[in-house]
Amino acid sequence: MNLIGSALAGAAGCAGAAMTAAVAVPARTRAAAVGVLTTAAGVCGAVGGAAALSGRTFSAHLPDLLPLAGMYLGVDALSGLFIAVAGVVIAIVAGYGIGYGSHGHGPGRAASCALPVFGAAMLLVPAAASVSTFLFFWELMAVASLLLVLSEHEKRDSVREAGLWYAVMTQLGFVLILLALAWLAAASGGETFAEIRAGAPRLSPLLRGTVFVLTLAGFGSKSGIVPLHAWLPRAHPEAPSPVSALMSAVMVNLGVYGIVRVGMDLLGGGSRWWWLLAMAAGAVSAVFGILQASVAGDLKRLLAYSTTENMGLVLLGLGAAGLFRTSHQPVLAGITLAAALLHVVTHSAFKALLFCSAGSVLRATGVRDLDALGGLRSALPVTTAVFAVGALGAAALPGGAGFVSEWLLLQSLIHGLAVPGIVVSVALPIAVAAVALSAGLAVATFVKALGTGFLARPRSDSAARAVESPPAMTVAMVLLAAGSTVLAVVPGLLGSALSRAVGAVSPGGAAVSDAVARRLAVLGSTMSPLVVVAGTVAGTALVATVLRLVTASRRRAVPLWDCGAGPPSARMQYTATSFAEPLQRVFDDVLAPESDVDVTPVVESEYLVRSVSYRRMVPDRIEHRLYTPVIAAVRWVGGAARGLANGSVHRYLGYAFSSLVVLLVALAAIR
Amino acid sequence: MRALLSKILRVGRVAEPAPPLPGGVPLRRELTGSVQVRCVDAGSCNGCEIEIGQAFGPVYDADRYGARLVASPRHADVLAVTGPVTRNMATALRRTLNATPEPRLVVAVGDCAIDCGEFAGGPGVQGPVDSVVPVDIAVPGCPPAPEAIVAALRRVTGR
Numbered sequence: 083m084n085l086i087g088s089a090l091a092g093a094a095g096c097a098g099a100a101m102t103a104a105v106a107v108p109a110r111t112r113a114a115a116v117g118v119l120t121t122a123a124g125v126c127g128a129v130g131g132a133a134a135l136s137g138r139t140f141s142a143h144l145p146d147l148l149p150l151a152g153m154y155l156g157v158d159a160l161s162g163l164f165i166a167v168a169g170v171v172i173a174i175v176a177g178y179g180i181g182y183g184s185h186g187h188g189p190g191r192a193a194s195c196a197l198p199v200f201g202a203a204m205l206l207v208p209a210a211a212s213v214s215t216f217l218f219f220w221e222l223m224a225v226a227s228l229l230l231v232l233s234e235h236e237k238r239d240s241v242r243e244a245g246l247w248y249a250v251m252t253q254l255g256f257v258l259i260l261l262a263l264a265w266l267a268a269a270s271g272g273e274t275f276a277e278i279r280a281g282a283p284r285l286s287p288l289l290r291g292t293v294f295v296l297t298l299a300g301f302g303s304k305s306g307i308v309p310l311h312a313w314l315p316r317a318h319p320e321a322p323s324p325v326s327a328l329m330s331a332v333m334v335n336l337g338v339y340g341i342v343r344v345g346m347d348l349l350g351g352g353s354r355w356w357w358l359l360a361m362a363a364g365a366v367s368a369v370f371g372i373l374q375a376s377v378a379g380d381l382k383r384l385l386a387y388s389t390t391e392n393m394g395l396v397l398l399g400l401g402a403a404g405l406f407r408t409s410h411q412p413v414l415a416g417i418t419l420a421a422a423l424l425h426v427v428t429h430s431a432f433k434a435l436l437f438c439s440a441g442s443v444l445r446a447t448g449v450r451d452l453d454a455l456g457g458l459r460s461a462l463p464v465t466t467a468v469f470a471v472g473a474l475g476a477a478a479l480p481g482g483a484g485f486v487s488e489w490l491l492l493q494s495l496i497h498g499l500a501v502p503g504i505v506v507s508v509a510l511p512i513a514v515a516a517v518a519l520s521a522g523l524a525v526a527t528f529v530k531a532l533g534t535g536f537l538a539r540p541r542s543d544s545a546a547r548a549v550e551s552p553p554a555m556t557v558a559m560v561l562l563a564a565g566s567t568v569l570a571v572v573p574g575l576l577g578s579a580l581s582r583a584v585g586a587v588s589p590g591g592a593a594v595s596d597a598v599a600r601r602l603a604v605l606g607s608t609m610s611p612l613v614v615v616a617g618t619v620a621g622t623a624l625v626a627t628v629l630r631l632v633t634a635s636r637r638r639a640v641p642l643w644d645c646g647a648g649p650p651s652a653r654m655q656y657t658a659t660s661f662a663e664p665l666q667r668v669f670d671d672v673l674a675p676e677s678d679v680d681v682t683p684v685v686e687s688e689y690l691v692r693s694v695s696y697r698r699m700v701p702d703r704i705e706h707r708l709y710t711p712v713i714a715a716v717r718w719v720g721g722a723a724r725g726l727a728n729g730s731v732h733r734y735l736g737y738a739f740s741s742l743v744v745l746l747v748a749l750a751a752i753r
Numbered sequence: 754m755r756a757l758l759s760k761i762l763r764v765g766r767v768a769e770p771a772p773p774l775p776g777g778v779p780l781r782r783e784l785t786g787s788v789q790v791r792c793v794d795a796g797s798c799n800g801c802e803i804e805i806g807q808a809f810g811p812v813y814d815a816d817r818y819g820a821r822l823v824a825s826p827r828h829a830d831v832l833a834v835t836g837p838v839t840r841n842m843a844t845a846l847r848r849t850l851n852a853t854p855e856p857r858l859v860v861a862v863g864d865c866a867i868d869c870g871e872f873a874g875g876p877g878v879q880g881p882v883d884s885v886v887p888v889d890i891a892v893p894g895c896p897p898a899p900e901a902i903v904a905a906l907r908r909v910t911g912r
Contacts, residue, residue: 640852643827
């Protein structure tokens, strides 16, 4: 057993110990015990992932662990990338959870038990090397995360609703993946990934296409790809913040992993329309997600929609990589895939950071509504600073983590225009436009989140009374901020790891990997973000110093101009809603906001108004148009079928007998 | 577009020649050329406002001498104050002056602004403008003619 195997075994062992601790340790020290052991599991995972990224591989067959088939594990560089990202984020967020769980915010026994299971499952999903092992860990991850989403169900009714949505969506996704992978395994004559890889090229294009579409939908629903994103903006806000951080920074990545593993590795690339479909879904998700985020008033809902946007960008990159691969441009495909994978890494860093700092705000104020926040800069200095770092990353501006990967993605899309073919020359400009639009809207979104959420004056009493979070949380957030700054400033560190991960699923293998590594090395020196950041900081400091020196003698302090009327109050500030209003008006046709004016007259005369209430909301239009009719139809079918079950035992026996007869007849007819 | 441009070329400037520059030396050399004016109604009957409106209208056109009305004292060089200063407006007037960046001038427009005029001794009247803020130019008249207002502003713009 090599280093990767020992690390994975260590991670599983630590997670098991954490589960035991969750049950056995008394409530006072439970959060600390579970947190420390889960952190250890995350560190083990990170070590294993890093070993895989440095070029080692691992495979094992454990026949006794799962009934019937046994458990197949296999780790290559691609798995290693996802395991390493998951390990680092789990380690830090579990440490954050120790602080979050203190002072009566602590999770119960079930939730404490589910956290290490969730972490271990996320570490082991990319390590699975057979269909049954993969599905086992996938379902373990889904169930554990569902338990964690529901952990505050006694406090708010909305948690239960979010849990129901999440349960239905995630199980539907699981059914799609199960169908696709089972079908693929049956057709290619074996359920290990090696057998599928060998057998897949012989299968008919129709079967391969169907399998790809089913897995795209199943994995896409996990990644929050439009139109299967409906659970994400419900479950992320209602889950405890460490859980939202894990779900949004790690779990959604595994959907991407699934698409890469099945589409590019097991099915070996496939046809052009697969990847055009993926690009279309990615572009729609990116633009729709960030549009919804830009008008969202709930801080965690905003972050959840931003996850949809970023996963859309990743899927767009994957689609472009697949498109270049089917156009016989393996190196370009490799670079685009590297850009998409780099975005997975940077998104994990800044999104874990953003959710952790949102959790710190929620813990300090009890408020998620941006219109009731503000003025947190002096009360929560560390949280505000790290949120600013994360927001810079999410806004994809130079100096932020997201900039490097989105820039690389844009570069590879633009270079792809040289690839001949009408489809490519139509699809790529649209993709470039979608990336650019979503990057622009992301700036507006995160200026809003930081500006109205943290700066200016407090808009509510609970925001005014906020106090900074305990050291366990601030240390974890500072670590995440440091990580995303390192990613933003010296992304070249990841060059060789990314090229190995790309090489693991590219048809050329080592040759493509070397070519990608060379290109990424050049990129690190020509567009050094370190220089950009240093230049920006130095330039700003220089201008500020010169201005201060030149105007020092003429500077006078005067009160804010208030039209002579009186001191400005907190209610006169920009709110998140008013900041987003122009955007909302521009995208009125897409967002379709609903406004409601309710005028109540006095009893004596309808011409005298007693009160006016005004309500405005921006519903998720896709959810409104797509899900409402489906849910209504399901409900109608359920109601109509009620007549079948009238309570009579004779009738139920009759159903059983007739279905047996029908089955036997059908079998006789087929054989 | 071409028709419009050629018409502009053909017609040229049709304004009457400007009357001679009053007063000779401009009040503040820094403010010459272009002056931004913020009006403050400190309690006027609105007669002076109508005349100021005329002064900036197409007939008298103070804009051609470089004066321009703005919406905030933060953007202004000159405060044009009308009316006797009422008790309700005294503080607001002081704060408006305080919000105007240096260098700045105050023009008291109309008899009421100079000595409370008709309203002197009224219960709500605090006093003339120069009892509240320092006044640099006074434009007498009840109300002053637009020519007088334009002439006072030209002493600032120097054009």
